[in-house]
Each structure stands twice: as structure tokens, then as C-alpha cells.
Amino acid sequence: MIKPWLFEFLPELGGPSLEPDPRDVAKLFARYLDLWVLDEALGFEGIFFSEHHFGRSYSASPNLLIAAIASRTRTLRLGVMGVVLPYYHPARVVEEIGMLDQLTGGRLEIGTAIGVPQELSRLNMTMAEARERHDEIVTILDTALANRVISHRGKYFAFSDLRLLPRPLQHPSPPRWTTVISTESARRAARRRVRISTGFNSTQLIKRVFDAYRDEAHAAGFEAGPEYFALRRRVTVASTRDKACLHAQVVTERLKSFVAEDERLNGNVPDAPAASGGFTLSDDEFITGTPKDVAHEIIEQCRAVGAGHFLTVLNWSAPFEEVAQAHELFGREAIPLLRTAPM
DSSP: OOEEEEEEOOBOSSBTTBOOOHHHHHHHHHHHHHHHHHHHHHTOOEEEEOOOOSSSBSOSOHHHHHHHHHTTOSSOEEEETTEEGGGSOHHHHHHHHHHHHHHTTSOEEEEEEOOOHHHHGGGTOOHHHHHHHHHHHHHHHHHHHHOSEEEEEOSSOEEEEEEOSSOOSSSSOSOEEEEOOSHHHHHHHHHHTOEEEEOSSOHHHHHHHHHHHHHHHHHHTOOOOGGGEEEEEEEEEOSSHHHHHHHHHHHHHHHHHHHTTOTTBOOSOTTHHHHHSOBOOOGGGEEEESHHHHHHHHHHHHHHHTOSEEEEEETTTOOHHHHHHHHHHIIIIIHHHHHTOOO
16 A cells, blocks of 8 residues: 655745735635645545745745644644754754644654755755754754653753653654655664655665665664655646646746755766765656556556655646646545555
């Protein structure tokens, strides 16, 4: 079985030169909240929201979206893939995790990320500093989830005898995830026994990243099955393949524009991304067609890399009506195939 998740951006209305009417923004929020409630009935496992800043999406504080949807749903797992840790004090991260797990009735998934260079740089933060902050906060997070009272002294944070409340409902903690694009990041995640998610690269390179995790997990004394791995892809689905291909052209151009300023993008050294922390924008990232078409491709890719979770970015940043139709088609016709696919 492959568990199907949504990976969500809330697309920005307007842009740098066009400020939308605030009432239209409020309407957009309301329409997406209603759509996400319907996704529960369509059979999605859950929703991972994405955190981004300074343009293109309304996703600066996705924990607020989790809180807003928690009271309107009952089974959807909810999380962020991932919270960009370098922006925050670790005490706030830990206490929001506890609050959200309580508000969702124990349906929270914890996801963390370093962030993307072009957004971090707007706050004068380098990737090197972001990695340091991320690693220090991760250490604090893991300690806080295992202990009622914690103390810490590091390069960026220092405190004594903090009691962080409330404690999460799930014991010993909600499932923990992190985003990775390199074999070394995968090995670090395995040593923490947290699940990993990745995309962009080819299935061949992603298998190499996941294999590194599996090897490190074995060395650490546990076997990492498909439940530890999530493959994320941009899926464009429509009632006919021709219509899907037409929509997909726009999705491809949007993504290329989005990642063009990312210093980790490296299309010239095929073997570099898995080892160095860079990535390529592979054709495998784009899955296009009818619901049966995309289900078949998703199953093939998940089997190739050994992933038990699939995070779908459906008709990315398209007009709302197109996105809503894609959710309906994918839920009604693709999800049953994914949930019955042997791994």
C-alpha cells in the first residue's frame, strides 16, 4: 500500500506589482479550507503544508492552517514539511508542537527543514548559518520530546530548566520527518530515527539517498521499511491526457522559475547531488496524465525507491477551479489504486 498525502502551497494572488483585494484573499483562504475538508472524504492520508516566505504563496505560518483545519476534520494527519527551524527559537517550536498535537487530537506529524537559500538570504542568513541553527534546534527538539525539563548551552541558544508545555498527545512523540536531498542528510536522519522526504532528483538518485538511510539504520540497529520514506512529486491530472499535458506545461515553467535562484540546483554534475546536498530538476519530478496514468507512474516510482508514502503537489499553483477538479479526480480514481498497490 502507498499512503497518499497532499503537499500544499496556498498560492499567492497577484504578485510584486499587483496587490490583491484583501477580500479576495479571505475568499481564497475559505475556499482552500473547504477543499481540504473534502480531501478527508476523498481518502487522502493527510496534508503536509509547506513553509515559504516573501512571495508566491501564503504559507509563512502553516501551523495556523493546521489549527484552522483541525476542528473541521477527524482523520486527516496534519503537518508541515517542514517547519524552517532557523527562523525560530526552539522553545516556541516545541511548545507549538505540543499545542497542535492536542488541537488535532493526536494527528500531528512533525516535519523540519533548513530552508531555501533565496528566502534565507532576504534575512541576511547564509545556508551555512541556517544549517548550524537547524542542527542545534533539532538537538533541542529531540531532547524536549523525550524529557519534561531541559537545559541547553550552544552556539545560538542557551537556557536552563525549561519546562515546555503542553506535552504532545501522541506518546512518545508525534511521527518526526525531515526533508533531505543528500546521502549525508539521510544518514543523519537515520541516526535520529526520523522519517525522510525528498523530491526533485531522479528516481535513481533518490534510491541512492534512501539506500544510504537504510544502510545507516541497519548499522544503528533497526530496519527501515517503506513507512520511513516519502517521495514528493508534482502531479498534473485531468480528465484526458491532452488536457493534463497542457496544464503541465504551466506547472513546469512555474517550478523552473521557483528553483532558478536556488544555489543548490545543479544540473551539470549528474552524480553530485546525492553526495553534496545539491539537486537536479529531473523529468521524474513531473507526473502527468489521467488519474490511472499518474497512479501507474506513482506506483512505479515508489516501488523503485522503496517509499511507502507519496506526497502529491496537485496542479501546482493553478487557478482554484482546476486545483479542486484535480483533487476530485485524484481522490476518486487514483487513490484506490495507490492504496491497493502491493509494495
